[in-house]
Amino acid sequence: MTPTFAAIRTLRGELVVNLCRTFAARGVAALGTVMLGVVLGRLYGAQGWGCSRWRRA
Numbered sequence: 001m002t003p004t005f006a007a008i009r010t011l012r013g014e015l016v017v018n019l020c021r022t023f024a025a026r027g028v029a030a031l032g033t034v035m036l037g038v039v040l041g042r043l044y045g046a047q048g049w050g051c052s053r054w055r056r057a
Contacts, residue, residue: 043049
């Protein structure tokens, strides 16, 4: 194998690793966003803590 092909193979390997890391990071960020939405929805939803602030005594 010539040095050029070895360099290309190395770059392709690094590209795949970087794409996998990016994909994983975006997946974690998306799950975090969904979980934040669930938590905030439970806190400020119709039955949550936020509803009691606006009730009249």
